[in-house]
Amino acid sequence: MSPPQKWTLLLALYFSQGLPFGFFTQALPVLLREDGVSLSRIGLSGLLFLPWALKWLWAPWVDAHGLRKHWIIPLQLATILTAVALAAVDGSPEQKLFWLKIAIVLCALFAATQDVPSDALAVHLLQPGERGLGNAVQVGGYRLGMVLGGGALMIVLDQLGWAAAFLAMAAFLGLSLWPVLRFPEQRLLPPLERRAPGANPLPAIWARLRLPGMAALLCWLVAYKFGDSMASAMVKPYLVDAGWSKTEIGLWAGIAGSGGGLLGALLGGLAADRLGRRRALLYCGLAQTAAVALYALHAYGPGGEWLLKSAVTLEHVLGGMATVALFTLMMDASDPQHAGSDYTLQACAIVIATGLAGWVGGLLGDALGYGALFALATALSGAGCGLLLWALARRRVPTRLVAQMRS
Template structure:
C-alpha cells in the first residue's frame, strides 16, 4: 500500500499536547540534576571512581523499564483511569522524593540520597511507560510525529533545566533550595493530571502472563528480525558519534566549562528545535521519506564531526570549525530519533501499549548506550579520526537500509493478544 502524506489539522486537544510536553519535560528534571550534581559534589570531595560509577548507573534504569512495563498495562486504577492512575502515583513520587532529600546532606548522607535517587530513576522510567502508553492510544497516526517531536524536545529541555540551569544555580542557592525547585517544577505536571480525563478506547486489561509473553511474540508482529536490526543499527550509528563529541573537544584542548556550554546548552537547544521541526514536518513528508531524510541528516551530522579532522580548519580543527561541527551534529542528531520513535508507535497494539513501546525503546537505548560506551575504546584502538570514520560508515549503512520500503510501513495488525479472563 502506498503511503500518502497528509496536512490535516490537529485533532488532539491543545490541553493534551501541553500535558504531554509537561510530562516528558518533568520526568527528567530531578534525574538530570542528580546525575550531574552528585558527580560534581563527590568529585570535589575526592570520592573514588567506584562511587562515581554508582551515579552513572542511574541512567541505565531506563533501559530495563520493559521488565515492569507489562504490569502497567495489566493493573488498572478503576476510578483514576488506567494509565492516569499510574501517572498520578509516579508524578507524586517524583515530587515527594526531592522534598525528602532536603533532610539529607548529599555527601555526608550519600547512602540515603543515593537510595532516593534510585527511586527517582525508577519513578521517572515508570512515568515514561505510562506517558508513552497514553500517547500511543491517544494520538492519531498523522499526529504521532509531532508527539514524538515533543517527547524528544521535552526530554532535552528537562535535562537542560535540571542538569544545566539548576546545577549552575546550586553554588548560589544550595542543596535544599535546589530540591525545592525540583519538587515545584515537577508538581506542575501533577496539577495538570488532576484535570485529565484519560482519552482512548476502554480495553479489557490483558493478563500479566499474556503481556510478558509479548516480549517474545511482539517481534514477528512488528516486522521480525528486520525491524529488530533497524533498532540496533540506527541508534548504534547515532550513539557512536555522540560518544565521540566530548573526547573530540577534550583532545582539542577545550575546558570543561566550554564543553558544557556548547554540548549541554547550545546542543540541547538545537536538538530540541530540530526535534520539533521534524515532528511537525513528518506527516507532510510521509513515513518513508522522513526515515530516508532523517538517516541522511544523521550521516551529515556524523560527517560534520569528521570534517575538521580531515583538514578543514587546520590540523585537528580550529575552534570555530569544531564549534560549527558540534552544533551541526546536535542539529542533525534528533531527527532520526523522532522518526524511529514514530515508527515504534505505529507498531504498538493499544491493549499492550506500554509493553510494546518499552520493548522497542529498550533495544534502541541499549544499542545507543552501548555504542557511546564503545567510543572511547575505539579511540584507544584506532585513533580519533578512524573512529569518526567508523561512525560515519555506520550512519551511511543506516541510509542504505532506510531505502527499504517495508521498514517505514508496519505489518498489518496481528490478532490482538487474548484478554485476561474475569476472575
C-alpha cells in the first residue's frame, strides 16, 4: 500500500471520530454554561464520554474477531443514524439538551469501539520510520474533523439551527466512509498475521498491564497530559463568561483553534521523526505548558481580547504538537500482535485522566477562580513533562519502548 493511500485512509478514519467529538465537546459546555450550570457540574459532564475510558474492557474481543473494516463501517453508520435522529428532535431547549446527552453517550460508545480497529490498522500499516508522520496524519484528520464539528457546525447551529447542524454532521460522516469501503484489508493483512484467535477481555488486558514497565508508563502518560487537560476542559465556559457568542467560539476555538491543531500535528510528527522521541516530547511538552500559561496571564488581567484569541489558537497548535509526540511514543510501546489492546490501554488511561482533570478543574474554578485554575494547570503541565522525560531517561518504561526509542 503506497504512503498516500495510507495517509488517505488514516485521515478518513480519524476525521470521522473528530467530527462528532469536536461538536459535542464544543457545544455541550457552551450550552450548559449559557444555562447557568456551575463549572464543577460542567466538568462532570465529561462522564458522558465514559465509553472512551471503558473501551479497554472490550478492546481485546474487538481485536480478535472479524475484519477491522467490518467493525468500522457499521459503527460509523450507527453514528450517522444517531445524527439523523438528533436532527429530527423538536421541542424545548431542555428537551433538546436531554436528547443531546443521550446521543453523546451513544456516539461515544460507537466511536470508542471504532477506535480500537482503527488504531490496530494504524499500528500494522505504519513502519517505525513512518510513525511520526503517520501520527501527524491521524491527529491532523482528527483535528480537521474538530474544525468542521467544533467550528463550522457550531456556527451552523447558531445561524441555521439544530436540524441543519446534525444533518450536515451525518453528510460529512457518510463521505468519510469512502476510503474505508475501498480498503483491501484481506489482501494487505492476512488473518494469521493480523491477530491471534479468541480473547477473553479481562485476562487479556490484565496480561498486557502486567508487562514490565507498562503500569508505570500509564502513570507517566497521564502526568504529561493532566495539567493541559485540566485547563482545556474549562476553556469553553471561560469563553462564555468572557461574553463570547456561539459563533465566535465556533470561529476561534473551532475553526482557528482546531485548524491550528492541524499545523501542530504536522510539526509534532516532524519533531518525533527528526528530533527523536525524547527531545520531541521535551520541546512539545514545554510548548504545551506555555500555551496554558497564556490563559493564566489573561485571567489575571494583562492583555485583552487578542491575548485570549491568541491563547485559544496557540493552545491547539502547541497542544497538537505534544499530542502527536505522545501518541508516537504510545505506538512505539504497542506490540503489533496485540496492537489494538496495547494502544487502547494507553489511550484509555489518558481519557480517564482527562475526565478526572476536567472535574478537578471545575472544582478549582468554582472555588478559586479561573486565574488560580490556569496557573495550577500550567505548573502541573510542566511537572508532568519533566516526569515523563525522567522516566524515559531512567528506563522506567516497557522494554519494547526502550529498544525502539532513539534519543
